[in-house]
Amino acid sequence: MTAADLPPPLLTLDALSCERDDRLLFSQLSLTASAGEIWQVAGANGAGKTTLLRVLVGLHGFYEGEVRWQLPGCHHRQGRDGLLYLGHRPGLRDELTALENLRALCAIHQQDATLLPAALAAVGLRGFEDALVGSLSAGQKRRVALARLWLPGKPVWVLDEPFTAIDLDGVALLEQQLRAHAAAGGLVIYTSHHRLAGDIHQVHLGAARPQVLRAGAAA
Numbered sequence: 001m002t003a004a005d006l007p008p009p010l011l012t013l014d015a016l017s018c019e020r021d022d023r024l025l026f027s028q029l030s031l032t033a034s035a036g037e038i039w040q041v042a043g044a045n046g047a048g049k050t051t052l053l054r055v056l057v058g059l060h061g062f063y064e065g066e067v068r069w070q071l072p073g074c075h076h077r078q079g080r081d082g083l084l085y086l087g088h089r090p091g092l093r094d095e096l097t098a099l100e101n102l103r104a105l106c107a108i109h110q111q112d113a114t115l116l117p118a119a120l121a122a123v124g125l126r127g128f129e130d131a132l133v134g135s136l137s138a139g140q141k142r143r144v145a146l147a148r149l150w151l152p153g154k155p156v157w158v159l160d161e162p163f164t165a166i167d168l169d170g171v172a173l174l175e176q177q178l179r180a181h182a183a184a185g186g187l188v189i190y191t192s193h194h195r196l197a198g199d200i201h202q203v204h205l206g207a208a209r210p211q212v213l214r215a216g217a218a219a
């Protein structure tokens with residue numbers, strides 16, 4: 001595939017550099033990511049994966065270079081309304097039920113809450129709608145957070161360690177959902193030490209100059 005064959009990018013990074021505590025995490029990172037793609041951000045502990053994702057979603061502002069989102073129909077907050085970001089912690093309140101937590105998140109992030117019971121069922125939590133999140137296991141909490149991936153309306157998913165704490169069935173289910181989203185024209189960017197098989201693009205952090213590996217591109 002030539003550059004001319006690629007769909008228009010949803011995300012463009014231009015010479016992105018970031019340091020923390022006087023340590024250079026990455027420098028001169030440039031890439032384009034388009035609809036239908038899955039990108040894994042890889043690297044050792046402390047390499048800067050979470051920091052990069054937070055830069056992408058506007059939660060970490062100390063960097064040089066440019067992050068440009070071009071999401072169809074999203075004109076607000078620099079076009080970030082079409083993003084769904086799940087951080088490396090589930091980000092749920094223990095004193096609320098699974099459904100209450102998700103309803104609150106849907107209200108904040110403009111997602112359709114009417115489909116939440118079906119989303120909870122999809123992640124294997126039918127019957128846990130009214131369970132206090134504080135009473136759930138780590139893997140169940142992760143599944144509650146991941147249930148938002150079964151709601152429509154967010155073309156870009158930015159996921160920090162989404163496979164953490166879930167069992168083998170959960171890993172397979174999540175892999176399937178990531179692939180389905182990309183196949184339906186979404187873009188997935190995730191950090192993990194878990195490599196999905198197939199046409200996954202990669203950014204390797206660790207060296208000052210990150211490696212960008214496009215699946216299918218000649219070495």
Ligand SMILES: Nc1ncnc2c1ncn2[C@@H]1O[C@H](COP(=O)(O)OP(=O)(O)OP(=O)(O)O)[C@@H](O)[C@H]1O
Nearest residue numbers: 020021023025043044045046047048049050051052
């Ligand atoms: N809140 C913070 N304040 C200051 N420095 C931080 C903070 N969080 C991370 N850092 C620094 O940024 C570096 C990169 O951290 P980051 O969490 O992005 O790495 P990571 O690749 O996601 O690591 P891991 O695989 O362990 O989750 C860390 O080594 C640390 O020195």
